[in-house]
Amino acid sequence: MTPSDRLNQLPDGVFQELAIAAHERRKKGLDVIDLSVGSPDLPPPPHAVEALIRAAQDPREYRYAITALPEFHEAVARFYERYGVTLDPEREILQLAGSQDGLSHLALTILNPGDVALIPDPGYPIYDAGVRLAGARVEPIPVDAETLQPRFDAIPPEVWRQAKMMVLNFPSNPTAAIATRGTLERAVALAKQHDLLLVHDFAYSELVFDGVQPISILSIPGAKEVAIEFNSLSKTYNLAGARIAYAVGCPDALAALRKLKSHIDFGVFLPVQRAAIAALTTPWDGYERQRAVYAERRDALCEALGEAGWPVRKPAATMFLWAQTPGGQPSYPFALALLKETGVAVTPGIAFGSRGEGHVRMAFVHDIPVLREAARRIGAWLRQHHG
Numbered sequence: 227m228t229p230s231d232r233l234n235q236l237p238d239g240v241f242q243e244l245a246i247a248a249h250e251r252r253k254k255g256l257d258v259i260d261l262s263v264g265s266p267d268l269p270p271p272p273h274a275v276e277a278l279i280r281a282a283q284d285p286r287e288y289r290y291a292i293t294a295l296p297e298f299h300e301a302v303a304r305f306y307e308r309y310g311v312t313l314d315p316e317r318e319i320l321q322l323a324g325s326q327d328g329l330s331h332l333a334l335t336i337l338n339p340g341d342v343a344l345i346p347d348p349g350y351p352i353y354d355a356g357v358r359l360a361g362a363r364v365e366p367i368p369v370d371a372e373t374l375q376p377r378f379d380a381i382p383p384e385v386w387r388q389a390k391m392m393v394l395n396f397p398s399n400p401t402a403a404i405a406t407r408g409t410l411e412r413a414v415a416l417a418k419q420h421d422l423l424l425v426h427d428f429a430y431s432e433l434v435f436d437g438v439q440p441i442s443i444l445s446i447p448g449a450k451e452v453a454i455e456f457n458s459l460s461k462t463y464n465l466a467g468a469r470i471a472y473a474v475g476c477p478d479a480l481a482a483l484r485k486l487k488s489h490i491d492f493g494v495f496l497p498v499q500r501a502a503i504a505a506l507t508t509p510w511d512g513y514e515r516q517r518a519v520y521a522e523r524r525d526a527l528c529e530a531l532g533e534a535g536w537p538v539r540k541p542a543a544t545m546f547l548w549a550q551t552p553g554g555q556p557s558y559p560f561a562l563a564l565l566k567e568t569g570v571a572v573t574p575g576i577a578f579g580s581r582g583e584g585h586v587r588m589a590f591v592h593d594i595p596v597l598r599e600a601a602r603r604i605g606a607w608l609r610q611h612h613g
């Protein structure tokens with residue numbers, strides 16, 4: 227069997243080799259502290275789990291869902307009021323089986339082969355993969371190393387003319403940056419000027435620290451004409467494995483994605499939809515509590531790495547530390563050696579684009595003692611290998 231050229235465009239090297247190295251360690255009876263995957267370790271809200279269990283006991287809930295329950299749309303519309311955004315539940319909301327589902331398929335609905343899409347570099351890998359699968363061309367939006375904001379001014383005029391889609395992601399994976407309102411206003415203005423679809427990935431909308439207010443792109447005046455925003459229950463409610471998310475905004479773009487999805491999936495398992503509705507609509511003190519847990523972990527990990535001789539910048543949001551490798555070493559050999567020799571798994575920055583090189587990403591998805599142990603091992607290893 228020969229895979230398609232389409233498939234061959236997708237990279238597989240980095241994660242596969244790291245997974246093999248982790249497996250080899252475990253086979254030898256050695257442990258792995260996995261900071262490489264942003265999979266939340268905190269529990270989902272109890273009312274969501276109860277709704278899921280109740281529904282799972284009803285045989286009628288096992289039919290094809292086909293489309294979203296109307297109550298799901300209502301629930302998302304009510305939830306979005308917290309961002310100062312009013313949504314029409316029928317036209318401006320589309321349920322997804324995870325935002326990965328929507329992000330990976332969106333390019334197929336917007337781009338023709340040879341079209342151009344602007345993608346942040348560094349950026350979450352599915353943006354690039356989705357565009358490539360659609361046969362379109364990726365042009366990077368360089369992210370400023372200091373401010374961590376997109377450098378729109380670095381994009382040449384002819385690229386702006388060709389671009390049909392632009393992706394932004396705040397709070398950002400991997401850089402953990404939050405958007406300034408100015409960045410989002412400029413993005414909306416540029417989308418209008420160049421007649422392109424603006425796509426904002428807002429998966430970490432609730433994981434912001436130190437009193438920061440998350441900004442939905444749809445709260446920028448006029449954004450609904452040119453923008454859609456992806457959001458997810460994966461991180462906000464720790465429902466990552468349940469696979470439920472949504473896109474909101476520009477009705478025409480959502481209609482295109484809805485049409486494609488009507489051909490390739492039959493909707494989200496109904497008990498999962500019930501859990502999501504319960505999560506979105508029930509008053510919950512978990513938003514604040516979770517932020518506090520992640521912020522405490524962030525502080526502990528940053529402090530421990532500093533003491534270990536690796537000073538890192540404190541992230542303003544998300545569950546990620548984005549750190550320069552000591553001495554700016556290439557990220558992949560650094561991450562592989564670190565994993566093999568200490569059991570601490572981190573993600574090499576190169577996996578997020580060429581401007582991610584010289585960085586690694588660490589997810590603080592463990593309790594503080596585990597994070598401290600990871601930092602202790604890293605410190606000992608750095609002293610041994612890097613003086």
Ligand SMILES: Cc1ncc(COP(=O)(O)O)c(C=O)c1O
Pocket residue numbers: 264323324325326327350395398399427429457458459460466470471
């Ligand atoms: C920035 C970003 N977007 C989207 C996703 C995918 O989330 P979902 O579970 O909704 O598919 C992730 C998952 O880690 C992410 O980090």
